[in-house]
Amino acid sequence: MRLSKALLVFRKDWREVGRNWEVLTPIALVPLLFSVVIPLIAISAPGQVNTGTSREVLIESIMRGAPAGVMEMLAGFTEDQQLTYVLLVYMFAPFFLLIPVMASSVIASDSFAGEKERKTIEALLATPLTDGELLFGKMLASFVPAMAVTILSFIAYTVVVDVGTYGLFGAPLLPTLEWFLLIFLMTPALSLASIGLTVLISSRVRGFKEAQQISVVLIIPIIGLFIGQGTGALTLGPPVILALTALLAFFDLLIFRFSVLLFKREKVLTTWK
Amino acid sequence: MSRQLSEIITEGLTKRFNSFTAVDHLSFEVGEGEIFGILGPNGAGKTTTIRMLASLLTPTEGTAYVGGFDVVDDSLKVREIVGILTENPSLYDRLTAMENMEFFAEAYGVSDRQARSKKIRELLDFFDLWHRRDDKVGTYSKGMKQKLAIARALVHDPDVLFLDEPTSGLDPRSSKDIRGLMEELSRREGQTILLCTHRLEDAERLCSRVMLINEGGMVTIGTTDELRSQIAGTPILRVRLGEVSETVVDAVRSMEGVEEVVVDGNTLSMSVKDADEVTPYVVRGVVMAGGMVQSVEVLKPSLEEIYLKLVVDEDEAE
Numbered sequence: 001m002r003l004s005k006a007l008l009v010f011r012k013d014w015r016e017v018g019r020n021w022e023v024l025t026p027i028a029l030v031p032l033l034f035s036v037v038i039p040l041i042a043i044s045a046p047g048q049v050n051t052g053t054s055r056e057v058l059i060e061s062i063m064r065g066a067p068a069g070v071m072e073m074l075a076g077f078t079e080d081q082q083l084t085y086v087l088l089v090y091m092f093a094p095f096f097l098l099i100p101v102m103a104s105s106v107i108a109s110d111s112f113a114g115e116k117e118r119k120t121i122e123a124l125l126a127t128p129l130t131d132g133e134l135l136f137g138k139m140l141a142s143f144v145p146a147m148a149v150t151i152l153s154f155i156a157y158t159v160v161v162d163v164g165t166y167g168l169f170g171a172p173l174l175p176t177l178e179w180f181l182l183i184f185l186m187t188p189a190l191s192l193a194s195i196g197l198t199v200l201i202s203s204r205v206r207g208f209k210e211a212q213q214i215s216v217v218l219i220i221p222i223i224g225l226f227i228g229q230g231t232g233a234l235t236l237g238p239p240v241i242l243a244l245t246a247l248l249a250f251f252d253l254l255i256f257r258f259s260v261l262l263f264k265r266e267k268v269l270t271t272w273k
Numbered sequence: 274m275s276r277q278l279s280e281i282i283t284e285g286l287t288k289r290f291n292s293f294t295a296v297d298h299l300s301f302e303v304g305e306g307e308i309f310g311i312l313g314p315n316g317a318g319k320t321t322t323i324r325m326l327a328s329l330l331t332p333t334e335g336t337a338y339v340g341g342f343d344v345v346d347d348s349l350k351v352r353e354i355v356g357i358l359t360e361n362p363s364l365y366d367r368l369t370a371m372e373n374m375e376f377f378a379e380a381y382g383v384s385d386r387q388a389r390s391k392k393i394r395e396l397l398d399f400f401d402l403w404h405r406r407d408d409k410v411g412t413y414s415k416g417m418k419q420k421l422a423i424a425r426a427l428v429h430d431p432d433v434l435f436l437d438e439p440t441s442g443l444d445p446r447s448s449k450d451i452r453g454l455m456e457e458l459s460r461r462e463g464q465t466i467l468l469c470t471h472r473l474e475d476a477e478r479l480c481s482r483v484m485l486i487n488e489g490g491m492v493t494i495g496t497t498d499e500l501r502s503q504i505a506g507t508p509i510l511r512v513r514l515g516e517v518s519e520t521v522v523d524a525v526r527s528m529e530g531v532e533e534v535v536v537d538g539n540t541l542s543m544s545v546k547d548a549d550e551v552t553p554y555v556v557r558g559v560v561m562a563g564g565m566v567q568s569v570e571v572l573k574p575s576l577e578e579i580y581l582k583l584v585v586d587e588d589e590a591e
Contacts, residue, residue: 005380012365012376019367019409123363123425126327127380128352266330270290 001132009129009137010144013111017145023110027103027145031153034095036160042087043164081168088161089173093182093236094226099153100191101218104146108198109212111138112268113205122269131263135199135256142195147188154183181241189248194218196255203268280305280433280465281326285335288321288489295321297489298335303482306463308455310470310480312580318489319469320360323435326467327357340432353382356431358439362422366411370402370421373410374428381429389428396424399454415442423451427458434458434466440475448475455479477576485580500579508548509572510555512541515565524562528554539567548573 017023074082115121124134154175162172201214228234281303288296296318303309311319324330326339328348336343342350364373374393383389397403400420410418419442426434439455440448452475458464470476476483477497485492485500493500501508510531514521517539525541526534530551532544541559545551548571559566 008376008379012368012372015372016365016367118366119361120363120365122329122359122361123357123377123422124380125329126352126355126357126359127377128349128382129380130349269324269329 001130001136005129005133006136006140009134010140013107013138013141014144017107017110017141020110023106026106027149030102031099031149031156034092034099035153035157038095039088039092039157039160040164042092043084043161084165084168085173088165089176089178090229090236092157093178094222094229096150096154096157096182097187097190097222097225098219100146100150100187101194101222103149104142104191104195105198105216105218106212107142107145108138108195109202111142111199112203113210114202116268116271125265125269131265132260135259135263138199139192139195139256142199143188143191146191146195150183150187150191154179177238178236178241181238181245182236186241186245186248189245189252192252193248193255196252196259200255200259200262203263204271280307281309281337281339281467283326283335283337286322286325286332286337287334288318288325288330289333294489296325296332299484299486299489299491300335301484301491301494303465303467305465306459307481308459308466308468308479310468310476310483311486312470312473312476312483312576313486313492316488317486319486320437321489322486323357323437323467323469326351327355327435328352353429354432355435356426356429356433357435358422358426358437360437362418364410364418364422364425367409369407369409370397370413371406373421374425377425378428381431383429392428392430393424396427400424400450416444416447419443420447420451423454430462432464434464435469436466437469438471439468440470440472452479473576473580483576497576497579498573500576501573503579508545510543510545510548510552511570511572512543512555512559513567513569514539514541514559515567517541518563521559521562521564524558525555528558531555 074085077085112121115124129137158172158174158179161174165173197218205214225234225236229236234240281301283302284300286296286299287294299318299322301309311322313319321330325332326337326344328344328351331345336345338344339351340354342354344351365376368376371393374397375389378389378393383392394403397406400423402417402421402424405413405417410421413421419439423436423439426436434455436455440451443451455466455468456479459466466479468476468480480497482494482496483500484494493503495503512525517536522534522536522541525531525543528551530546532546534541534543543555545555552569552571556566556569
């Protein structure tokens with residue numbers, strides 16, 4: 001596989017995505033909601049955030065798997081501080097995983113399926129680019145914007161949380177080790193898994209919307225993580241994040257291999273609307 | 274294995290989609306520098322044939338070689354030497370003409386920046402699109418998109434060109450330019466062109482040979498003259514005289530190469546085996562028999578008539 005050719009596909013898609021409001025709008029709005037609007041509500045009225053369970057039960061269940069140091073720190077906090085800390089540092093973490101999954105699945109759904117819909121796919125498939133170059137280029141075109149949006153959202157979230165809670169804590173809450181690991185290790189691995197699956201789906205369905213509808217199922221494991229954390233079954237501490245990242249990285253390799261094996265130009269070309 | 278004599282060779286080329294046979298055992302050869310036409314109604318299998326030859330679809334049966342390369346085993350090599358104009362222009366509407374051309378030039382391996390820029394400039398100038406190079410293709414008219422798509426197919430100087438309805442959507446002047454370009458590419462650059470078209474006028478003017486296909490199968494193949502003689506037998510020579518006399522009619526009937534003379538007023542119509550050879554003798558014979566020749570005309574069936582006879586009549590017979 002020639003990296004320069006994959007980068008060529010990436011640059012072309014990057015330009016196209018940058019001029020496609022149908023794709024850009026959800027990518028901009030959802031992160032804005034998660035990184036600015038929801039944390040502002042949580043900061044201004046932590047007691048009003050409906051978590052579906054009582055404060056004590058929520059705090060206790062989430063912190064069950066937290067490191068001992070954090071437990072000690074929480075013990076010295078007021079009830080409002082405890083709830084704010086748990087919500088902003090722990091509870092919202094799985095939500096943040098939705099950003100790269102959503103961004104990458106929107107762009108990746110547009111990859112082959114969008115090209116089919118706009119009837120540009122035949123000329124692309126007729127070029128002497130290999131299947132691997134096409135797939136890798138398309139994946140990069142989803143991965144780079146997804147990670148850029150995630151990192152920007154993380155920066156915005158950190159600023160909003162730290163500024164908004166400075167009065168309550170007298171010190172910045174973020175970033176923590178968990179958030180660093182989450183954003184710079186787990187998010188890329190998750191994003192790649194989501195892109196790999198979505199590109200594969202996108203190459204075998206008829207249009208952008210169909211690809212997007214199918215790729216929505218990728219959100220289910222993240223909701224599982226959220227429920228797991230809310231019920232205390234799983235806390236996103238460093239060991240859990242590292243283990244999930246390793247699992248996802250393995251999954252990424254499998255998906256890319258499968259994608260190359262299953263990618264058939266004829267199938268892509270003949271599955272028309 | 275390289276086969277230099279013919280740029281395109283197919284043997285028993287077949288494509289089935291489940292139980293539907295789109296292309297049925299096509300065997301033909303196209304020589305280097307030849308403009309070869311594939312004619313047929315919608316759904317005849319023209320586009321599927323081109324897609325198989327461009328290594329976009331895998332044949333269900335049979336073999337095909339393009340530029341000496343097997344379309345299945347050497348698909349990347351085939352794609353490198355082929356330029357293709359697809360059924361749809363297949364251009365990126367959100368990119369400018371320049372961005373489209375740059376992308377495809379690089380994808381086809383035109384890596385030298387200067388050579389690339391020069392070629393793109395040359396093509397956009399030829400198609401009168403240079404002044405719109407920085408406009409998004411989405412703002413182009415259908416004809417402009419078609420021209421840009423042809424320019425894209427030529428950006429890497431391919432040995433073989435597959436053109437699916439190249440003059441579709443173009444005004445008469447642009448169509449004429451494209452036909453001129455195809456002739457030049459074939460004659461001067463030695464490029465082999467496979468042309469799929471509904472426009473019989475294009476095929477008649479450009480193609481050294483044509484293949485008529487219908488329902489995936491070949492109906493006939495040959496030069497337009499060969500096809501004419503297939504359906505009309507022989508050309509008709511029509512001679513208009515000042516006055517028709519029995520002496521003149523007898524003189525003409527007795528000539529070698531002349532068959533079936535019909536008199537209609539002052540006009541003599543006759544079937545001739547070889548119009549170019551027989552016509553001077555007929556004119557001389559008429560004059561020597563005392564006839565006054567006012568005009569001479571050789572009537573050959575047009576490609577349209579051949580097409581209607583061979584394709585439409587066949588469908589109606591079924």
